[in-house]
Amino acid sequence: xxxAALQQEFMGHVLDEERPLPRHWDARMGEGLAIYRNAYRxxxxxxxxxxxxxxxxxVGDEAFAQAAAHRLILHPPQGWTLDLIGEGFVETxxxxxxxxxxxxxxxxxxxxxxxxxxxxxxxxxxxxxxxxATSDFGEEDWAxxxxxxxxxxxxxxxxxxxxxxxxxxxxxEPPANAPLPESPMHCIVWREGLEPVFAQVPARDGNHLAAxxxxxxxxxxxxxxxxxxxxxxxxxxxxxxxxxxxxxxIVQGVSSGLPVAG
Amino acid sequence: MSGIPSFxxxxxGLRRPHYSAFMAGDVPVDFIEIISENYMVDGGRPLAVLxxxxxxxxxxxxxxxxxxxxxxxxDWDYLARxxxxxxxxxxxxxxxxxxxxxxxxxxxxxxxxxxxxxxxxDVVCANLARAxxxxxxxxxxxxxxxxxxxxxxxxxxxxFLSEVCRRTGCHLLLDVNNVYVSARNHGxxxxxxxxxxxxxxxxxxxxxxxxxxxxxxxxxxREVCDDVWxxxxxxxxxxxxxxTMIERDDAIPPLPVLLAELDVARDIAAQxxxxxx
Numbered sequence: 001x002x003x004a005a006l007q008q009e010f011m012g013h014v015l016d017e018e019r020p021l022p023r024h025w026d027a028r029m030g031e032g033l034a035i036y037r038n039a040y041r042x043x044x045x046x047x048x049x050x051x052x053x054x055x056x057x058x059v060g061d062e063a064f065a066q067a068a069a070h071r072l073i074l075h076p077p078q079g080w081t082l083d084l085i086g087e088g089f090v091e092t093x094x095x096x097x098x099x100x101x102x103x104x105x106x107x108x109x110x111x112x113x114x115x116x117x118x119x120x121x122x123x124x125x126x127x128x129x130x131x132x133a134t135s136d137f138g139e140e141d142w143a144x145x146x147x148x149x150x151x152x153x154x155x156x157x158x159x160x161x162x163x164x165x166x167x168x169x170x171x172x173e174p175p176a177n178a179p180l181p182e183s184p185m186h187c188i189v190w191r192e193g194l195e196p197v198f199a200q201v202p203a204r205d206g207n208h209l210a211a212x213x214x215x216x217x218x219x220x221x222x223x224x225x226x227x228x229x230x231x232x233x234x235x236x237x238x239x240x241x242x243x244x245x246x247x248x249x250i251v252q253g254v255s256s257g258l259p260v261a262g
Numbered sequence: 263m264s265g266i267p268s269f270x271x272x273x274x275g276l277r278r279p280h281y282s283a284f285m286a287g288d289v290p291v292d293f294i295e296i297i298s299e300n301y302m303v304d305g306g307r308p309l310a311v312l313x314x315x316x317x318x319x320x321x322x323x324x325x326x327x328x329x330x331x332x333x334x335x336x337d338w339d340y341l342a343r344x345x346x347x348x349x350x351x352x353x354x355x356x357x358x359x360x361x362x363x364x365x366x367x368x369x370x371x372x373x374x375x376x377x378x379x380x381x382x383x384d385v386v387c388a389n390l391a392r393a394x395x396x397x398x399x400x401x402x403x404x405x406x407x408x409x410x411x412x413x414x415x416x417x418x419x420x421x422f423l424s425e426v427c428r429r430t431g432c433h434l435l436l437d438v439n440n441v442y443v444s445a446r447n448h449g450x451x452x453x454x455x456x457x458x459x460x461x462x463x464x465x466x467x468x469x470x471x472x473x474x475x476x477x478x479x480x481x482x483x484r485e486v487c488d489d490v491w492x493x494x495x496x497x498x499x500x501x502x503x504x505x506t507m508i509e510r511d512d513a514i515p516p517l518p519v520l521l522a523e524l525d526v527a528r529d530i531a532a533q534x535x536x537x538x539x
Contacts, residue, residue, distance in 0.1 A: 001414065003381050004333035010374060011365045024413050032375075032410025032447075035477060040370055047371075076368045080327040080340045081299055085371075121305035151304075194307040 014040050015076055044072050044085060051086040051114045054169040055107040059097070067096050083118070086111050102160040102178030105187070106169075109162050109198060112154035112189035116196035119152035124249035133254045141256035143219030147212055147245070148253040152191035155210045162187050163200050186210070190250045199248070204228070205241055218242070266355050266400060266433055266465050269293070269320070272524050272531075273507040276321075280517050281311050287318030289517060291524065293354060295507055298325040302343045309350075316351045322466065322505070323353040324435075327369075330389045330403070331362035331376040341396045348397065354505075355465060357402035357435040360386065360423060377412035378422040386422075387429045394430065402465055403427075404435035405455075407443040407472070407480035418450065420458030427463045434459060436501075437468035437509075438494045439486065443478040452493055461500045469494060469527060470509040483512035485523055495530050503535065 001009070001022075012019050013033045021030055048068040049056050056064040071092040077085055090108045097103035125133070137145070160178040162185075168175050186206020189198045201209070208221045218238070225234040245251050271292025276284055283289050294315055301312050315321065327340060348356060361373040376382050394401055405423060417425075426432060436459070445452040469491075471484035486494075486508065498504060506527050508520055 002333070003331075003377070003379070003385055006377060006412070006414070007333055007362060007365050007374075011368055011370065014370050014372075014374075015368065026413075029410045029412075031477060032408075035409040035479060036370070036372060036374065039372055043371055077371060078367065078369055080329075080337060080364070080369060081302065082371050083299075083303065116306075118303035118306040118308060121309075191306065194310055 013037065015073075041069065041072070043082075044077065045069060047082050047085045048072075048089060052089070052107050052110045054166060055093070055103065055110055057169050057172065058106055058165070058174055059103055067093060070096065086114065100178075102162075102165065105156070105158040105160055105162050106165060106178075108156050109158075109166065109187055109189065112156070112187075113196040113198065115154065116152035116189050116191045119150070119191055122151065122252055124150055125246065125251045125253055126249075127243075127246055130246050130251070130254060134256075137256060143217065143222075145218040145254060145256045146215065147218075147251050148255070149213050149245075150190050150250050150252050152189070152196070153213065153250050154189040155206055155213060156187050157203060157206060158185055158187045158200070161185070161200070163198070166198075188248075188250070190248070192249060201244075205244070208241060209245065266402070269354055269465075270503040270505050272528055273322070273505065274517075274520055274524065275324075275507065275509055275511070276312075276315060277510070277514050279514050281315075283517055284319070285311060285314040290521065291319065293320040293322055293505060293507075295322045295324050295509075298323045298344060298347060298356070299327055302347050312351060320354050321351055323348060323351070323356040324404075325356065325358040326373065327363055327371075328358035328389075328393060329363040330358060330360065330393065331374075331382060331386050332364055332389065333362075333385055334364070334366045336389050336392050336396075337364075338396070341393060345397050348399075355402055355433070356397065356399065357404055357466065359404045359406045360419075360426070361406045373406045375406070375408040375410060375412075376422075377414040378417045378419055379412075379414050380416060383417075383422060383425055386426055390426065390430045390432055394432065400432055402433045402435040404437050404468065405440050405444070405459075406437070407440040407447075407478075409447060409477050409479070411448050418454070418458065419444065420455045423459050427460050432463075433465045434463045435466045435468060436464045436497060437470070438497055439468065439470040439472055439490050439509075440480060442490050442493055443472050443480050446478050453496070456493075456497055456500060461497075464497075464501045464504055466505045466507070467494065467497060467501075468507060468509050481512060482509050486526070491526065491530060494527065495534055498531055499534050499538065502538075503531065506531065 014037050017037055045065055045068040071089055075088060090104050090111055093107045094104040161181045164179040184203035185200045186203055187198055187200050222238045225237050273291045273293035273295055276294045276296045301308050359373045363370055441452050441455045469486045470482045471486055473479040473481045508523050
């Protein structure tokens with residue numbers, strides 16, 4: 001057997017305990033393979049649990065282990081880093097817990113916090129920096145202004161009050177049901193210094209933040225607000241949102257003009 | 263290609279529960295070993311911690327994902343990130359394991375055993391040579407613990423390792439616990455292993471605990487056992503002074519417990535040196 005064929009065969013046994021042993025691999029080989037298989041499963045399920053401890057607490061350890069095993073069977077890891085083992089796990093939980101959207105919301109929040117933890121280092125733009133950068137902006141510059149956001153920023157519409165659920169699970173006091181927010185919310189995650197943090201914002205703010213993060217201009221956001229609110233309120237709301245983003249430290253830079261093609 | 267600096271002393275692994283003590287620089291060790299992959303990230307606390315620790319201690323980089331035995335060859339993206347980390351912290355040296363971790367489709371995140379065949383030897387030597395060229399330095403290769411051996415084997419593990427050293431110029435990270443575990447699991451004499459490898463190539467020694475049973479398992483979750491201490495004494499009598507560290511990855515105790523265990527290594531090394539003088 002070539003080395004490539006042997007490694008394919010061996011990996012097949014690590015992933016699948018039902019796979020029959022090749023004729024020339026004896027029972028002793030089978031015992032050794034079982035150790036590797038068990039270590040593989042334990043290590044990867046533990047790694048998922050480490051990135052999603054509150055989700056594990058929320059759904060219960062057994063249900064979490066089943067979900068993690070389901071994920072690993074359908075999507076065995078490919079990359080070299082165990083740090084990204086949770087990539088796609090939120091989608092798995094969305095399928096498995098379709099009737100309980102709070103599970104995927106919570107898992108998303110933990111995954112976003114995990115990613116923010118090791119996101120690239122860069123200083124946020126503060127209010128003074130923003131004022132300086134926009135000091136010579138004319139009307140056209142404001143309309144075409146685009147923001148670069150911190151690489152640690154993640155945004156998602158959530159169906160439950162993730163903040164309340166997070167805090168309850170932090171105290172290890174899971175509530176009977178996931179608390180509903182008073183109004184539709186988005187959850188945003190970023191990093192302050194070395195600490196990942198999150199906040200819940202009204203859905204309208206979250207939608208506009210997501211749009212600007214995806215490349216919309218400030219003018220487009222103002223136009224969208226003007227369709228929802230009276231003109232003076234829309235302008236005030238746009239300014240307030242901008243101030244909120246800068247105040248939170250999620251803006252990294254600012255530019256104006258049409259986006260550069262390519 | 264840069265060589266390995268002459269260095270010996272006693273060290274510990276950088277693990278999360280002990281971050282603050284190592285950052286303060288008040289842990290009496292001569293060097294720190296990191297798991298390279300834990301710091302091959304874009305930014306944030308892990309790199310901030312590592313930078314602070316590096317200001318206070320020499321650091322050895324120990325990897326688990328090189329997969330030097332993969333028939334598919336080396337992962338160039340992985341090597342590029344590994345090199346970037348090395349350039350950032352200027353390690354004493356870099357090491358990984360004589361094993362494979364991945365096929366073209368999947369990554370096991372485990373140190374899987376190689377068949378000791380001429381074909382595997384060619385693959386390991388070619389991959390290691392490419393990795394050493396890419397990193398611009400000689401690497402240390404560690405003997406792993408293993409739980410099965412292949413009917414295809416054409417040579418002993420120590421013969422395989424010796425030939426890899428001869429062909430690639432690499433050095434060795436001798437894991438004494440792994441020698442003990444594999445010897446027990448495969449029925450060879452640990453002394454044969456020690457006598458069979460080029461001891462002058464050993465630049466670092468690992469010591470760790472294992473879980474006993476019908477098949478011993480290298481769990482790094484308990485103290486070094488007496489048999490492994492005895493084997494360590496034999497090994498350093500052959501190597502002379504060499505960098506030694508205790509590896510603990512699970513059930514990590516408070517630092518004083520690990521430092522006391524490291525003192526045992528220091529005592530054994532001192533006794534061995536006195537006997538040799």
